[in-house]
Amino acid sequence: MTKESTKVIKEPLKVKKVPSFLVSITAVILGVIAGSILILIIGKNPIVGFERLLFGAFSNKRRIGNTLSMSTQLILMGLSFSFAYKTGLFNIGGSGQMLMGGIVSTILGHYLPSSMPKPVYIMIVVIGAVLIGGLWGLIAGFLKAKFNVHEVVSSIMLNWIAYWLVYDFIPRFVKDQAIAVKSKPLDFSRTLGLEWLRKATGMSTLNLGFLFAIIACVVIWFILEKTTLGYNLKAVGANKYCAEYAGIKIQRSIMISMAIAGALAGLAGLTYYCGYSNLMEMGKMPNEGFDGIAVALLGNCSPIGVFFAAIFFGALKMGKGSLAATGIPTELADTIIATIIYFTATSVIIASFWNKIYKKRYEKKKAKLEGEEKK
Amino acid sequence: MSHVIEMLGIRKEFPGIVANDNINLQVEEGEIHAILGENGAGKSTLMSILFGLYQADKGVIKVRGKEVSIKSPNDAFDLGIGMVHQHFQLVHNFTVAENIILGKEGGFVYDIKSASKKIKEISKHYGLEIEPDMVIEDITVGMQQRVEILKMLYRDADILIFDEPTAVLTPQEIDELMVIMKNLASEGKSIILITHKLDEIKRVAKRCTVIRRGKFIGVVDVATTSVNEMAAMMVGRPVSFKVEKAPKTPGEAVLEVENLNVLNNKGVLGVKDFSLSVRRGEIVGIAGVDGNGQTELVEAITGLRKIQSGSIKFLGEDISTLSIKDRNEKGLGHIPEDRQKRGLILSMPIASNMVIKDFDKAPFSKNGILNKDAIRDYSQEIVDKFDVRSGEGIDSLAGMLSGGNQQKAIIGREVTEDPDLLIAVQPTRGLDVGAIEFIHQAIVAQRDKGKAVLLVSFELDEIFNLSDRIAVINSGRLIDIVKTEETDVHDVGLMMAGIKAENKEENK
Numbered sequence: 090m091t092k093e094s095t096k097v098i099k100e101p102l103k104v105k106k107v108p109s110f111l112v113s114i115t116a117v118i119l120g121v122i123a124g125s126i127l128i129l130i131i132g133k134n135p136i137v138g139f140e141r142l143l144f145g146a147f148s149n150k151r152r153i154g155n156t157l158s159m160s161t162q163l164i165l166m167g168l169s170f171s172f173a174y175k176t177g178l179f180n181i182g183g184s185g186q187m188l189m190g191g192i193v194s195t196i197l198g199h200y201l202p203s204s205m206p207k208p209v210y211i212m213i214v215v216i217g218a219v220l221i222g223g224l225w226g227l228i229a230g231f232l233k234a235k236f237n238v239h240e241v242v243s244s245i246m247l248n249w250i251a252y253w254l255v256y257d258f259i260p261r262f263v264k265d266q267a268i269a270v271k272s273k274p275l276d277f278s279r280t281l282g283l284e285w286l287r288k289a290t291g292m293s294t295l296n297l298g299f300l301f302a303i304i305a306c307v308v309i310w311f312i313l314e315k316t317t318l319g320y321n322l323k324a325v326g327a328n329k330y331c332a333e334y335a336g337i338k339i340q341r342s343i344m345i346s347m348a349i350a351g352a353l354a355g356l357a358g359l360t361y362y363c364g365y366s367n368l369m370e371m372g373k374m375p376n377e378g379f380d381g382i383a384v385a386l387l388g389n390c391s392p393i394g395v396f397f398a399a400i401f402f403g404a405l406k407m408g409k410g411s412l413a414a415t416g417i418p419t420e421l422a423d424t425i426i427a428t429i430i431y432f433t434a435t436s437v438i439i440a441s442f443w444n445k446i447y448k449k450r451y452e453k454k455k456a457k458l459e460g461e462e463k464k
Numbered sequence: 465m466s467h468v469i470e471m472l473g474i475r476k477e478f479p480g481i482v483a484n485d486n487i488n489l490q491v492e493e494g495e496i497h498a499i500l501g502e503n504g505a506g507k508s509t510l511m512s513i514l515f516g517l518y519q520a521d522k523g524v525i526k527v528r529g530k531e532v533s534i535k536s537p538n539d540a541f542d543l544g545i546g547m548v549h550q551h552f553q554l555v556h557n558f559t560v561a562e563n564i565i566l567g568k569e570g571g572f573v574y575d576i577k578s579a580s581k582k583i584k585e586i587s588k589h590y591g592l593e594i595e596p597d598m599v600i601e602d603i604t605v606g607m608q609q610r611v612e613i614l615k616m617l618y619r620d621a622d623i624l625i626f627d628e629p630t631a632v633l634t635p636q637e638i639d640e641l642m643v644i645m646k647n648l649a650s651e652g653k654s655i656i657l658i659t660h661k662l663d664e665i666k667r668v669a670k671r672c673t674v675i676r677r678g679k680f681i682g683v684v685d686v687a688t689t690s691v692n693e694m695a696a697m698m699v700g701r702p703v704s705f706k707v708e709k710a711p712k713t714p715g716e717a718v719l720e721v722e723n724l725n726v727l728n729n730k731g732v733l734g735v736k737d738f739s740l741s742v743r744r745g746e747i748v749g750i751a752g753v754d755g756n757g758q759t760e761l762v763e764a765i766t767g768l769r770k771i772q773s774g775s776i777k778f779l780g781e782d783i784s785t786l787s788i789k790d791r792n793e794k795g796l797g798h799i800p801e802d803r804q805k806r807g808l809i810l811s812m813p814i815a816s817n818m819v820i821k822d823f824d825k826a827p828f829s830k831n832g833i834l835n836k837d838a839i840r841d842y843s844q845e846i847v848d849k850f851d852v853r854s855g856e857g858i859d860s861l862a863g864m865l866s867g868g869n870q871q872k873a874i875i876g877r878e879v880t881e882d883p884d885l886l887i888a889v890q891p892t893r894g895l896d897v898g899a900i901e902f903i904h905q906a907i908v909a910q911r912d913k914g915k916a917v918l919l920v921s922f923e924l925d926e927i928f929n930l931s932d933r934i935a936v937i938n939s940g941r942l943i944d945i946v947k948t949e950e951t952d953v954h955d956v957g958l959m960m961a962g963i964k965a966e967n968k969e970e971n972k
Contacts, residue, residue: 317824317832324820328809333768334800335820336789 107443109389112436115443116387117401120429127424128417138417145411146404154286154293158365160403162187164302165357166381167399168309169350171390173226173240175313176346177326178233182244184378185251186225186351190218190358192255195272195369198279199263207278211297214359222355223348225251230347234340240347252374259371272369281364298360303396305353310392312349322346354378383426386433402426466529468493468623468654469514469545474523476509483509484520487680489656489673491623496645496655498669498686500662500698502896503867506678507658511625514656515547516540527623546616547625550632552608554600561596564615579618586617590647605753606637613644624648625656630664634753635924635957642668660698660897661925662691674698699897707904707929710912714932715744716779718885718916719765724774726757726764728940733772734760736940742885747907747917748945749931751924751956757940758920759801762889765918766798767791779884792821797883799874801890801920803867807874810863814854817862818843818877850876851902868899875906886910889920904930924953938962 125135146156166183173180194214201210225247232238263272277284281296313319324332325342333339357377362369384402388394409422432439469491476484483506491497501507512518514525516534525532527543534540540547554563561580580596587594592610600608609629616624626645630638645668649655657669665672665686672689674681674697681697695703719742728734735757742748752758763769765776767788776784783791792798800806808817819828819839827838843858852873854860862870871891878886888907892900907930911917921927927934928948936943936959943959958964 315834317829317834320816320823320834324809324812324816327811328805330805331807331809331820333788334766334798334806336787336792338787338789 107440107447109391110394111443112439113387113389113394113398113433115439116429116432116436119432119439120425123428124421124425127421131417133415133417137415138412138421141411141415141417142405142408142422145408147408149291150289151291151293152407154290154295156404156407157299157400158294158296159407160400161296161298161302162357162361162365162375162377163380163384163399163403164396165305165353165360166377167384167388167395168302168305168392169353169357170381170385171388171392171395172309172313172353173346173350174385174390175326176322176342177329178230178240178343178346178350180226180229180244180347180350180354181241181378181382182225182229182247182351183354183357183381184375185244185248186222186354187358187361187375187377188248188251188255189225190222190355191362191369191375192251192258192358193217193221193355194359194363195275196258196262198275198363199273201279203276203279210279211281214363215301215356218355218359219352220355222358223352225355226351227344227348229351230344233347234343248374248378252372255369256371259369263369265368270371275363275367277367279363280367281360294365296360296364298364301356301360302399305356306392306396309353313392318345354381357381380426383430383433386436387429466493467491467526468528469656470524470526470529471510471514472524472526474510474513474525475521476506476513476518477521482678484513485678485680487523487675487678490683491654491656492671493654494649494652495671496649496657496669498657498659498665498672499675500660500665500672500694501675502660502698503894504677504896505675505698507675508627510675511547511627511656511658514540515545515625541619541621543623544621545623545625546619546621547627548609548612548616548629550627550629552612554608554611556601558600559596560594560598560600560603560611560614563600563611564596564618568619583614583618586614590617590644590651592644604637605632606634606640609633609637609641610644613648622652623654623656625658627658628660629657630659630661631922632754634960635953636961638664662694665694666691676700695897701898703897703901707901707908709908709930712745712912712932714746715914717741717743717777718779719918720775720777720780721761721765722775722777724761724764724776725772726760726769726940727772728757728760734940735764738774738937738940738942740935740942740945742916742918744884744916745911745914746932747911747919747930749919749921749927749934749948750937751921751927751934752937752960754922756937756960758889758937760940761937762798762801762887762918762920765887766796795884797878797881797886799871799878799886799888799891801893803870803874804863808862808870811861813859813861814847814852814865814873815840815843815858817873818846818858820877821881846873846876846880849880850906852876868895871895871903872899875903879906879910882913883915885916885918887918887920890922891919892921892923892926900926924956927956928953936960 128135128138145152147153166187169183170180194217197214197217201213229240229244229247232243233240259272265271265273281298283297286295313323321337322342324337325339329339361375361377380402384395384398388398405422405426409419412419412421467490469489471487471489474484474487487510489510499507509518513520514534516536516539525534532543555566561576561583564583565579583596592614594607594610594614629641633641645655659665669686671683672686672694673683674694676698684694721738721740724735724738725733726735738761750758760769764771767786771784775782778794778796783794804810819842822828823834828835840858847858850872852869854865854869865873875891891907892903907917919927919930931948933945933947934951934956935945936956938960939962943962943964
């Protein structure tokens, strides 16, 4: 009798559900396998290929610094996309928001008096980039909230508006007399670069932006998990009908969410054009806007996931330069990224694969328990 | 007597659930045989197996004594089995005859004339009163259902399955359907009636098979079994149908709706010149067939929909232009019609769902920072008090709960706010008898505490059971408001069809 009653109290067996990071890691592994097959097809050794990729990304201080510096934009763009996505919005306008952040910081970099102390200067460019990026996001949010214009349509158009504005502003305000299609390079003291950091990392491009990206991860995590604002935005994203019923102002939430997403992308523009690089090119739409979507998907739209996914993609992008020596085309790294994105996009299949395994395990355990009970 | 249908030892398993476990069903020729069970008991699965939509994992199906394998609805048709679905499968801008011969047109040139003639004959024979050249969208829901029946008869089906046929009908239409079913049976057709409504079984069925949680409970002779006995078999314990409700004198008006006009989704008036008041300590039930303006009325009161004209007063103050949030804060609780769309965020845990209206207020947050402990304590309190059962307590995602527990969670949330006015729309739709009992008690408890309750339901039983006064709505208009004890199902049914009882007018 006592034996039976303890059985009842015992926690019932549950079928475990696959955690999202396992899905992401599975996607990465599948992507790497697919990449290996591709390398084999062109008759090279995949182990050498991946060894070179890792070598290019992490083999010395400078390379690690450059990888982190490359990842900085990806973290911020991934966060930007994730944040909007949590509110049920698809921010494909990251590129435009990033361009606007970049051009405003570049112009500020050239026009603010060079006597200004660096901390004050940096504060001003950060505010400038965040505000203009936020405004660019807010426009799309406003159009969605007030006129029900889909944010994908409006933000793609805003990408092109930003593109042509930059095209006009570079020659108008920050023209480089030597090369007509680029902006004047910023003096190192006017970028996010820090002398000691540059020296410590063997003259890499690692800059203050990486710190900003980490801070942004923490802040976004805090907003999403700990604040009423995050709760509000997530509720709208998860079920806007229920949010509306509960009295949440959906239109306001959409605008806030897009503005914050835009602000993050604007900050990415600052770290890219005034940190990783020191100039802007005319007629170039940054890829980071789209890479950010991949980062967000692989990172399951969580700040911590985005952080690691961005470093991973950053490493692939940085490491691919070293592939050339092996005769493996550098495009291979991009192919692996693309494959991983495909696998991430089919995460439902991966998840159901894992869930089936979990279920089988559960059934075995259950059968075993039942067998014991019969005894 | 010979069995026209025999299903023996039927088992059907879905991932994680045994929908049918060793179920037996034996239907005699010319019999109306009811299948009684709560929602999710496995009635529909059993019928889907008979109709060829699912294959049984185990068990034997015999039709007219011969063992058969039914692989698709077409096989079922060939065996003379027809099903009248809960949701009609008719083409709206086709005529009755066109709908009936759809899929059975014959050759390249279809012969609608002889088809019409046959339809007329069948209609007359069974008293269906359907004209073959009427267009579906012009006829009533009850008539559409009869077209579905005709469709089966036209195809020479002599075993008819009715899946919850009365859900969409007015009481008068239900009466007509009952007569038709009896006619069909007396002509030798065998009928399987799937339902959870006991009074309908009592009225037409000869025998009744009871299913509970996928298991076969028994077959009873309807005439010699009381409603309470059948209910106890269905639920597994004795059930009280009547909610205990002491008489109460209503107090001041909490909600006063005057000359309200509201547009529906099609852009025409869905609520027309509607006036109603709900006072403290009373439940006002709105009776009407689905789609007669109830949704628009509730959305207008709660702020989800803009009004065209008129006024909505809450404790004397006009709230018709206030935001949803302001209305909620004034003391308006709302149990929404669609619990999964409006009522809960299914992908969020119960704890988050319990504070969806108040997360921005103390003690659940301070200066914009959430207080998770306060939220958890509060949610736990609701979950305990309202017996919301789930796998992981307040951490379970709302979507993982059963319908009844989802509804209990919503009602817990709304009632714990202690609103002066509680609007409950279809609060027990799709729930089993046990949960219904619990929810009805919770609603009556609000009334007994001196709060006002506005109940909208398509189930007349529920309206009569709970309401102190009944307001009948038809095509967006208030037909009449009557005291529950001074009316009956017949009169309310007539009013639901838009006909006002004249004699009631005088003694008002």
